Amino acid sequence: MTESHLSDLSDVTKPVSLARGLPNAHYIDEEVFKEERQSVLFDNWAGVGFAHDVPNEGDAMPVDFLGMPLLLVRDAEGNVNVYQNTCRHRGMILVKEKGNIRGTIRCPYHSWCYGLDGALRSTPHVGGPGQNIHEDIKRNELGLFEIRSHVYLGVVFVNVSGTADDFTVAHSELLERWKEFDKPLYHHEDGAFVLEVDSNWKLAVENYSESYHLPWVHPGLNTVSRLEDHYHLEEQYKYSGQGSVVYQQLKGEDGQTFPDFKDLTDKWDTASEYATLYPNVMFGVHRDHSYAIILEPVGVNKTREHVALYYASDEAVGDAYKKLRVTNADFWEEVFKEDIFVVEGMQKGRHGVFFDGGKFSPAMDGPTHIFHEWVATQINNGRAKMAAE
Numbered sequence: 488m489t490e491s492h493l494s495d496l497s498d499v500t501k502p503v504s505l506a507r508g509l510p511n512a513h514y515i516d517e518e519v520f521k522e523e524r525q526s527v528l529f530d531n532w533a534g535v536g537f538a539h540d541v542p543n544e545g546d547a548m549p550v551d552f553l554g555m556p557l558l559l560v561r562d563a564e565g566n567v568n569v570y571q572n573t574c575r576h577r578g579m580i581l582v583k584e585k586g587n588i589r590g591t592i593r594c595p596y597h598s599w600c601y602g603l604d605g606a607l608r609s610t611p612h613v614g615g616p617g618q619n620i621h622e623d624i625k626r627n628e629l630g631l632f633e634i635r636s637h638v639y640l641g642v643v644f645v646n647v648s649g650t651a652d653d654f655t656v657a658h659s660e661l662l663e664r665w666k667e668f669d670k671p672l673y674h675h676e677d678g679a680f681v682l683e684v685d686s687n688w689k690l691a692v693e694n695y696s697e698s699y700h701l702p703w704v705h706p707g708l709n710t711v712s713r714l715e716d717h718y719h720l721e722e723q724y725k726y727s728g729q730g731s732v733v734y735q736q737l738k739g740e741d742g743q744t745f746p747d748f749k750d751l752t753d754k755w756d757t758a759s760e761y762a763t764l765y766p767n768v769m770f771g772v773h774r775d776h777s778y779a780i781i782l783e784p785v786g787v788n789k790t791r792e793h794v795a796l797y798y799a800s801d802e803a804v805g806d807a808y809k810k811l812r813v814t815n816a817d818f819w820e821e822v823f824k825e826d827i828f829v830v831e832g833m834q835k836g837r838h839g840v841f842f843d844g845g846k847f848s849p850a851m852d853g854p855t856h857i858f859h860e861w862v863a864t865q866i867n868n869g870r871a872k873m874a875a876e
């Protein structure tokens with residue numbers, strides 16, 4: 488990173504009434520994108536996939552996370568493990584496509600094989616033809632590189648750098664706030680879709696953080712849950728978003744509704760909440776379903792939104808609820824699509840050289856501002872680390 492790319496972030500971390508947003512370079516500049524890759528996405532807990540992407544023992548899914556090759560694997564105990572998808576021998580990519588690897592992860596180059604636990608199990612001909620061992624090849628030292636991971640509300644989070652606090656410590660506040668939803672979740676493939684957006688991933692978070700745009704961008708939603716029904720979620724340095732005191736369950740033609748999560752407190756009879764767990768996972772929780780949106784930063788100005796809906800019981804993902812589930816998925820897809828033009832419009836707006844990060848409304852943009860403040864703080868931490876090295 489050259490000196491000229493080191494943006495001045497001192498205005499971003501000021502109190503909301505004095506602050507500006509992140510400079511344009513944080514949305515359009517490849518060098519800054521690389522800087523954020525490390526200090527914002529790799530140094531924290533980022534979402535890279537869904538646990539239901541690898542439902543059965545031996546299921547594996549490769550993920551290219553900003554160029555870092557990862558492999559999600561379901562092990563024999565039912566846990567999801569994440570490894571670097573690189574063979575310890577000559578660095579070949581191990582798994583190219585999603586599928587079941589039937590017990591071992593076999594490198595297609597010289598056939599070294601790894602267990603679902605990442606341990607190096609066999610090394611054919613490594614000591615010469617017919618010799619499957621060699622004294623210099625210490626299998627116990629050559630397991631796959633494991634990446635720290637944690638599953639929360641269906642999402643597989645990773646901390647690539649290995650330096651973040653444990654997930655449950657780093658995110659104790661949201662875990663506490665939403666502990667009533669931290670239960671087994673049920674997913675059906677009809678509750679999944681992907682949206683492509685021509686914008687930097689942060690603009691999706693910023694738009695998701697506020698309800699201010701509701702009357703103009705989501706007129707339909709606004710008739711059910713109005714702007715004045717919303718409240719802010721602001722946990723500095725952790726998460727932000729908004730909630731609504733009005734949530735009406737979706738009803739089928741015959742009055743059918745989805746079953747509720749068990750043992751919810753009264754608040755959730757009518758409330759729903761929407762928050763981004765920094766950096767890149769946007770959640771929504773309601774009495775009868777939740778969803779997660781993983782923002783995959785494909786490039787500085789390109790983002791893929793992976794959306795998955797979850798229900799409270801096995802019954803809700805059965806045939807009897809098919810129609811209602813499809814209606815629900817269509818509803819959310821429509822809402823999220825309504826946001827695309829503003830997110831893409833803000834991306835275009837950031838090529839305007841006189842834009843100065845903008846002005847936050849202290850009344851309406853608090854949750855957006857604390858996201859900017861958090862990003863700026865991560866970048867400053869990364870720069871401090873670089874300077875100390």
Ligand code: FES
Pocket residue numbers: 574575576577578579594595596597598599
């Ligand atoms: S590179 Fe994987 S076995 Fe040689």
Ligand SMILES: [Fe+2]
Pocket residue numbers: 694695700704705826
């Ligand atoms: Fe929106």
